[in-house]
Amino acid sequence: MRWGVAVFPGSNCDQDCFYVVRDILGEQVRYVWYEETDLRDLDCLILPGGFSYGDYLRAGAIARFSPVMEALVDFAEKGGLVIGICNGFQILLEAGLLPGAMLRNKNIHFICKYVYLRVENTHTPFTNLFKEGQVVRIPIAHNEGNYYIEDEGLLELKNDKQILFRYSDKEGRLTPEFNPNGAKDFIAGIISKEGNVLGMMPHPERASEKILNSQDGLLVFKSIVNWFKRC
Amino acid sequence: MLTEEIYRGLGLSSEEYQKILKLLGREPTLTELAMFSVEWSEHCGYPRSRAYLKLLPKKGKFKPLVGEDAGGIILEDLAIVFKMESHNHPSYVEPKQGAATGVGGIIRDIFTTGARPVALLDSLRFGQLANLYNRYLFRGVVDGIQSYGNCVGVPTVGGEVYFDPSYNGNCLVNVMCVGIAPKDKLMRAQAKGEGNLIIYAGASTGRDGIGGCSILASKEFKENEEKRPTVQIGDPFTEKCLIEATLEAVATQGVIGIKDMGAAGLTCASSEMASAGDAGVEIDLDLVPRREEGMSAWEVMMSESQERMLLCVKKEKAKEIIDIYRKWGLNCVIIGKVIKTKEVIVKEKGQIVAKLKAKDLTSAPLYNMAYQEPECLKEINKLDIDSLPLPEDFNQVMLKLLSSENLCSRNWVYEQYDHMVQTNTVLLPGLGSAVLRIKGKNKALALTTDCNSVYCYLDPFVGTQIAVSEACRNLVSVGAEPAGVTDCLNFGNPEKPDRYWYFKNCIEGLISACKFFNIPVVSGNVSFYNESPQAVIKPTPTIGMVGIIKDLKFIRTPFFKKEGDLIVLLGETLPELGGSEYLKEIHNQVRGKPPALDLNKELSLQKAVLTAIEKGLISSCVDCSEGGISLALFEGCVTGKEIKGAFIDNLEFNLREDFLLFSESTARAIISLSKNNLSEIEKIAKKYGVPLRVIGRVIKEPKLVILKNNFALIDLDLEKAFRLWRKSLESLITA
Numbered sequence: 001m002r003w004g005v006a007v008f009p010g011s012n013c014d015q016d017c018f019y020v021v022r023d024i025l026g027e028q029v030r031y032v033w034y035e036e037t038d039l040r041d042l043d044c045l046i047l048p049g050g051f052s053y054g055d056y057l058r059a060g061a062i063a064r065f066s067p068v069m070e071a072l073v074d075f076a077e078k079g080g081l082v083i084g085i086c087n088g089f090q091i092l093l094e095a096g097l098l099p100g101a102m103l104r105n106k107n108i109h110f111i112c113k114y115v116y117l118r119v120e121n122t123h124t125p126f127t128n129l130f131k132e133g134q135v136v137r138i139p140i141a142h143n144e145g146n147y148y149i150e151d152e153g154l155l156e157l158k159n160d161k162q163i164l165f166r167y168s169d170k171e172g173r174l175t176p177e178f179n180p181n182g183a184k185d186f187i188a189g190i191i192s193k194e195g196n197v198l199g200m201m202p203h204p205e206r207a208s209e210k211i212l213n214s215q216d217g218l219l220v221f222k223s224i225v226n227w228f229k230r231c
Numbered sequence: 232m233l234t235e236e237i238y239r240g241l242g243l244s245s246e247e248y249q250k251i252l253k254l255l256g257r258e259p260t261l262t263e264l265a266m267f268s269v270e271w272s273e274h275c276g277y278p279r280s281r282a283y284l285k286l287l288p289k290k291g292k293f294k295p296l297v298g299e300d301a302g303g304i305i306l307e308d309l310a311i312v313f314k315m316e317s318h319n320h321p322s323y324v325e326p327k328q329g330a331a332t333g334v335g336g337i338i339r340d341i342f343t344t345g346a347r348p349v350a351l352l353d354s355l356r357f358g359q360l361a362n363l364y365n366r367y368l369f370r371g372v373v374d375g376i377q378s379y380g381n382c383v384g385v386p387t388v389g390g391e392v393y394f395d396p397s398y399n400g401n402c403l404v405n406v407m408c409v410g411i412a413p414k415d416k417l418m419r420a421q422a423k424g425e426g427n428l429i430i431y432a433g434a435s436t437g438r439d440g441i442g443g444c445s446i447l448a449s450k451e452f453k454e455n456e457e458k459r460p461t462v463q464i465g466d467p468f469t470e471k472c473l474i475e476a477t478l479e480a481v482a483t484q485g486v487i488g489i490k491d492m493g494a495a496g497l498t499c500a501s502s503e504m505a506s507a508g509d510a511g512v513e514i515d516l517d518l519v520p521r522r523e524e525g526m527s528a529w530e531v532m533m534s535e536s537q538e539r540m541l542l543c544v545k546k547e548k549a550k551e552i553i554d555i556y557r558k559w560g561l562n563c564v565i566i567g568k569v570i571k572t573k574e575v576i577v578k579e580k581g582q583i584v585a586k587l588k589a590k591d592l593t594s595a596p597l598y599n600m601a602y603q604e605p606e607c608l609k610e611i612n613k614l615d616i617d618s619l620p621l622p623e624d625f626n627q628v629m630l631k632l633l634s635s636e637n638l639c640s641r642n643w644v645y646e647q648y649d650h651m652v653q654t655n656t657v658l659l660p661g662l663g664s665a666v667l668r669i670k671g672k673n674k675a676l677a678l679t680t681d682c683n684s685v686y687c688y689l690d691p692f693v694g695t696q697i698a699v700s701e702a703c704r705n706l707v708s709v710g711a712e713p714a715g716v717t718d719c720l721n722f723g724n725p726e727k728p729d730r731y732w733y734f735k736n737c738i739e740g741l742i743s744a745c746k747f748f749n750i751p752v753v754s755g756n757v758s759f760y761n762e763s764p765q766a767v768i769k770p771t772p773t774i775g776m777v778g779i780i781k782d783l784k785f786i787r788t789p790f791f792k793k794e795g796d797l798i799v800l801l802g803e804t805l806p807e808l809g810g811s812e813y814l815k816e817i818h819n820q821v822r823g824k825p826p827a828l829d830l831n832k833e834l835s836l837q838k839a840v841l842t843a844i845e846k847g848l849i850s851s852c853v854d855c856s857e858g859g860i861s862l863a864l865f866e867g868c869v870t871g872k873e874i875k876g877a878f879i880d881n882l883e884f885n886l887r888e889d890f891l892l893f894s895e896s897t898a899r900a901i902i903s904l905s906k907n908n909l910s911e912i913e914k915i916a917k918k919y920g921v922p923l924r925v926i927g928r929v930i931k932e933p934k935l936v937i938l939k940n941n942f943a944l945i946d947l948d949l950e951k952a953f954r955l956w957r958k959s960l961e962s963l964i965t966a
Contacts, residue, residue, distance in 0.1 A: 009560055010468050012384025016654045019670070049652075051382040054468025110377050112649045141381070141649045206651050211668055211783060213659070 001228045003029040004042040006072075006088070008063045012050035013085065013205060020205045021046075025221055034066040044081040044224055045072065047088025049141070049203060059102060059144045060090035069095055081125055081224060082197040086142055089189075089199035098192055098199045099157070100149035105142070106182030112141040114214070115180055117188050117202060118168040121161045124191055125227040126198045129219045135172045136216035138202040140180060140188075145201040147183040147190075154185055165189035165200055237261070241268035247596060254591050262577060262585045265529040266592060269495035270502060273759050276595025279725045280757040283738045287752040288745045293714045293779065295751035300340040300420050300490065301410075302753025304715040306779060309669070310414040311676065312346040315354070315407035315719040315775040317758035321462045322404040326371025330404050331379035331465040332440075335537055337408040338385060339491035342474050343540065345418040345481045346410030349653060350667055351380050353390035353406050354680040354719070354773045358399030358766075360636055360963045365394070368402045370964065375465075376406075377647040382467035383474070387648035388656055388665035390680050394636045397684075400765030403758075405719040407680060407775040411669065418481055421488035422501075422543035422569050423508030429501070429567035430549065432480075432556045433473050433539040435520040436497075439463045440535030469538040469561070476559040477540060483555070485548020492539040498532045498592075500541040501567075502575045505589035508543070513576040514567030516584070528584040532577065543569060600725055602732040612689060614823030616808050622889060625937075625945045628817055632893075633865060633952060635816045638858050639959035662870055663789050663853065664709045666780065675786060677711035677778040683857065684769040685810040686825035691733045694825050695740030695772050700833045700897060702776035703748055704854040707837040708900060710785035710844045711778030716745055718755035718774055723767040725759045733770040734759075741772060747830045750776070787844050789853035790871030791903050791929040796850055798867070798877055798927045799909075801916065802836050802899030804860065806890040812857045813893035832898040832921075839919040840900055848908040848915075855899040861892040861937070861945070863901045868935055869953045876949060879927035880938040888944055892937070903929055 005018045014031065021029040032045065039045060052063035063069070069091070076082050076097060084092040092098045105111055114137050119130040130136070149157065157163055166186040169178040174186045181201070189200030204217030238248045241264060251259055251267050259267065270276055277284060289295055293304040296312070303312035318333025334351060341348045353376055358365040369392075380387045385408070422429065440463030480486055488508060490500040497519070505512045516531050526534075544552050549565060556563030570576065575592065577585040622628045632638050645660035657675060658666035664679040681702040687694030703713040718741060723730035745752055761768040780786055791798070808814045809823025843849045855863040864877050884891060904912060909925070916923040933949040 009472050010382070012382075012471060012652055016652070019654065023670075050384060051468060051471070054382060054466070056468065110381055110647045110649070112381075112651060113646050139651055141651060143381075203651070206654055209654075211657055212651075212654060213657075 001027055001043045001225060002041055003027055004032040004039065004045045005029060006032045006034065006045060006047050006068055008034045008052035008066060010050055010052045010054055011048050013048040013203065016205045017046045017048045020208045020221060024208055024218065025225065027225065032068060034068045037067050037071045039071045039075040039080065042080065043228060045075065047082065047084040047091055049086030049088060052087055052091065060087060060094040063091045064094040076197050079196055083126065084199040085203055085205065086201055089201055090144065092197065092199045097197050098190060099153050100147055102144040103146040103148050104144050105146050110143045111180050112139065114139045115202065116168050116170055116178065117165040118172045120163050120166055124164060124195055126220055126223050127164055128227055129223045133172060135168060135170060137214045138204055138207045138217045140202050142201055145181040145183065147187045149184055157190060160193055162190045162193065163187055164191055164198065165202065238264060241265060242272055243268050247271060250596060260584055262529040262532055263587055265533050266498040266585060266587065269498050269533060270592045271595040275495050275499055277757060278595045278598050279600055279759065281597055283735065286742050288742065289751050291715065291749050291751040295715065295753050297753055301344055304753065304777065305414055308414055310346065310412045310417050311409065311777060312341055312344050312412060313407065313409040313715065313717050313775065313777055314340050314754040315405055315717045315773065316340065316756040317719050317721060318404045318406065319401065319721065319758050319761055322372055323368065323402050325462040326368045327375040328462050328464050330372040330375030332463045332537055333404050333406045334376055334379040335465045335467065335470050336493045337406045338383060338470065339493060341408045341410035342477055343418060343420060343489045343491050344410065344412060345416050346412035347478060348385045348408050348410045348474065349655060350409040350665065350678060351385050351387040351406060352665065352678055352680050352775065353387065354682065355390065355392045356398045356403040356771060357394055359394050359396055362399065365399065366964050372402065372404055373644055373647060379465050379467045381649040383471045384652050386650045386652045386656055388650050388667065389660055389678055392641055392644060395684065395769060397766050397769040400763030401761040401768050403721050403761065403768065403771055405773045407717060409676065409678060409777060416481060418486060419488050419507060420490035420504055421508035422504040422512050423510040424487060425569055425571045426546060427487055427569045428544050428546055428549050428565050429512055429514055429569065430542040430544055430552065430563060431519060431539065431566045432542060432563040433561055434466060434469050434536055435522040435562055436531055436534045436536050436539065437522040438526060438530060438534065441530055441533045463535050463537050465537050472559040472561055473538055473540060476556045476561055479555045480552045483548055483551055485545045485552055487543040487545065489540060489542045492541055494535060496532065496534045502589050502592040504541065504543060505573065505575055506593040509573065511570040511572045511574040511589060512567055513570050513578065516577060516579040518564055518566040520562040520564060528577065528579045600731045601728045602735050603728040604732050605729040611822050612824050614809050616806060616890065619818055621887065622817065626947055629861060629945055629947055630952060630955060632812060632816055632858055632862065633956045634959040635812065636963055638812055638862060640957045641960065642957055643960045657786060658709060658788060664705045666709055666786055668783060673783050675780040675783055677706045677709050677780055679705040680773055680775045681705065682771055682773040684771040685821060687737055687772060688769040689810045689823065689825050691736035691770050692740040693828055695737040696744040696828050696830065697825060697897060698772060698774045699741060699744035699748065700828060701856055702774045703837055704900065706776060706778030707841050708787065708789065708852040708854050710787045711780045712841065713748060713750050713776055713778045715777045716750050716752045716774060718752055718772060719758065720755065721758045721761055721768060721771040721773065723762040730767065737770050737772040744830065748834065785845055787849060787852050789866050790851055791867045791875040791877065792850040794929055794931045796903040796929040797906055797909060797925050798879065798929060799902050799904065799912065800860065800899065800924050800926045801839065801902060801921050803896065803922045804886065804891055804894050804899065805896045806886050807894045807896050808890065811893060811895045813859065813889065826896050828897050835919040836898040836900060836921050839915050839921045842915050843912055846911065848911050849902050849904050851903045853901050855901060856895060859893040859895050860901065864935060867901060867903065868949050869956065874933040874949050874953055876930040876932045876934045877927055878930045878936050881926050882937065883924060884939055888939065
């Protein structure tokens with residue numbers, strides 16, 4: 001299986017994702033410069049976190065016009081797997097590959113801390129090694145992670161089981177106190193209708209080694225490898 | 232004709248102007264005069280502190296590196312590069328941009344050495360939060376640090392925040408950056424090799440920050456002075472691109488030297504690179520990328536626009552290097568070349584506007600400053616602790632202390648900083664020292680900043696020694712061996728003898744303590760003139776220290792792990808309340824002498840703790856400092872993933888209760904361990920001559936109980952206390 005990690009000017013989690021895929025998973029991976037237009041050699045592309053173009057104007061709003069994004073649309077249409085993490089998620093929203101938008105965190109501050117997530121759907125390329133309802137610990141680090149979607153869209157997300165992760169407490173209960181950024185319906189991560197594009201605000205690459213206090217995030221990457229083997 | 236008004240306006244004295252005339256044998260041009268003024272300012276040339284800085288120890292157990300912009304230590308095949316720098320004056324004028332550009336500047340000092348920046352720490356000081364303007368400064372500074380640090384992708388992993396009335400009118404923002412480079416790829420800030428090219432890379436040059444650092448940091452604030460236009464504006468996005476492009480450029484092996492254009496901009500970069508390479512440079516200002524029209528030569532030379540670098544590159548590699556910067560969307564142009572004569576020649580429209588010997592610019596005058604102990608100090612040192620009323624309710628005392636502005640949790644601050652990017656942060660903020668693993672090695676770095684400025688105010692020599700000792704103790708507590716120091720020395724106006732007396736005594740304390748612990752001071756910064764009509768700051772020699780954890784399995788945390796583990800106090804508690812948080816918060820006094828420091832006892836404690844950690848005998852370790860034993864126990868209980876309780880029934884009450892619980896005696900730590908390991912620990916303590924006493928045990932119930940003769944002196948509900956401790960800072964800001 002071949003992985004790519006996109007690099008936009010201002011990406012800053014690209015090397016972290018690369019490290020997890022190559023050094024922890026032992027998979028083949030290359031960087032994909034934002035001007036590239038040919039992704040045919042890849043099976044999975046990660047849009048990493050960071051501040052693409054300084055997040056000037058609006059998070060992800062400039063990066064979505066990069067040449068690589070056109071190629072990505074084509075790549076996703078053909079069934080290629082895409083994960084947008086944090087700023088990557090914001091870019092996918094700006095590009096219209098996932099529904100909804102991000103507002104500023106409810107406390108109007110950047111928030112960096114470990115949070116609990118409840119896994120909502122395990123029948124996907126990204127979560128097949130989790131257990132339904134499992135509560136995992138993965139950190140967030142963002143200014144604009146307050147996910148918003150109008151009620152109609154939310155209903156669709158629910159009906160199509162597109163919500164993969166929700167912020168919860170340690171026991172998996174959904175309470176406002178444990179919704180760090182105020183996201184609608186506690187949403188932390190969603191997939192596209194077709195199921196091959198994931199956007200999530202928490203950083204699984206930061207929770208992929210025992211020494212970093214959690215290995216729960218590694219299951220996202222391992223699920224992909226597992227799914228790919230089965231196809 | 233240059234008038235007195237002009238050179239005085241640039242911050243030069245008439246003696247300095249006479250010296251310039253003598254050096255040149257003629258009148259300087261306006262551009263030349265401007266160049267001298269910034270290079271000879273306190274910020275760049277250290278004329279009032281250099282004599283002492285030379286005396287700082289440069290040797291230690293780990294091989295030191297002392298460079299032009301940042302120093303470091305060698306760890307096997309790696310260079311660990313680090314430096315701390317102040318951005319006090321700009322932050323007071325404009326807190327958000329002042330702090331942000333402080334972060335940007337210190338990061339550039341690290342990656343100009345060829346090292347990738349891996350961590351930031353911030354040591355911050357403000358006047359008390361009851362004052363609304365101090366809240367504005369505090370919020371603004373934190374906002375500046377988060378906006379720049381988070382975007383640039385360097386984790387902010389630690390630091391400290393203190394509040395004291397002496398910082399009314401002068402906040403302190405000291406930023407430390409740590410980087411890692413392969414030791415054979417280290418760069419110097421030099422220009423040499425006739426015919427090699429001088430390249431300008433990064434943001435374009437504007438009028439922002441003209442005289443910003445150099446002039447702002449070289450005089451004290453007067454009432455109603457308009458300073459805003461001299462503060463620079465930071466762009467972390469450009470800096471992030473600059474980091475990546477510069478590290479790629481260094482990898483081409485075509486770079487001879489690099490320096491960032493920070494304080495004193497192009498003047499400082501060109502003259503210091505030429506001076507370091509024992510060569511000369513010629514630059515053409517018409518080639519410098521500009522963002523404003525109509526800038527005169529002296530303005531271009533003085534501009535402190537951010538995110539700009541000057542490189543000296545091999546001629547044949549220039550195109551390759553320029554292409555790298557342009558790939559990252561950055562300006563990159565050849566603006567000059569290295570010349571044989573050891574001069575800095577600046578041209579504009581074909582005319583020479585400055586022609587100076589590089590060494591003249593970088594040889595700032597050296598002043599012998601008068602010093603004298605402040606008259607009031609003897610009186611302030613007097614303290615009769617026996618006359619202090621004994622508190623009736625120790626629970627209340629505890630709650631007051633742990634919700635006080637200096638002792639409450641800093642989570643409101645550090646949760647706004649991305650402290651995990653780069654995925655090396657093993658110990659998250661709030662646990663004493665920060666710990667970062669080194670990818671590809673079974674080793675980790677431990678980082679801390681420390682300074683108790685109240686102690687330094689009461690006794691500058693001992694206070695600074697305590698700052699060094701405490702930094703060592705913090706590193707040892709997480710399993711690290713102290714390896715290197717960077718310092719940031721913040722004081723008032725050095726032209727006033729009592730202020731200079733503090734500087735002299737602090738630095739002498741620093742020198743002696745670092746020599747004693749065998750730790751080199753590899754880099755640093757001096758910030759004078761931190762005073763205003765409102766106040767002069769307490770002397771604040773901030774210590775940044777880096778330690779090495781030799782094996783990842785040695786990493787220790789402060790929090791109690793297991794029910795039934797023994798809680799042990801190492802070291803001796805003396806009736807020392809001078810300068811303590813207890814004295815200040817409960818008895819409203821800031822006086823006395825700081826706790827006594829016996830460096831030998833301190834070293835013995837550190838050796839005993841590190842030995843026990845490396846033998847795997849200790850479950851947790853927290854040092855006793857501000858707030859004494861009681862606050863150390865509280866930290867042991869609440870800083871883990873879940874709260875543990877402590878049942879303390881065996882303290883030796885040979886002192887008055889409050890002395891015992893809140894004294895800030897040095898050379899102490901609280902450890903927890905399994906019963907089975909007690910006899911081994913006792914042997915180690917005995918070997919190093921460290922007093923040891925089992926004082927209690929870890930319990931499941933979230934309570935902190937301290938008994939005296941079966942009477943509960945303290946019986947604290949930790950869940951409530953924890954919430955209070957965590958929410959206090961936010962409440963203080965919003966109250």
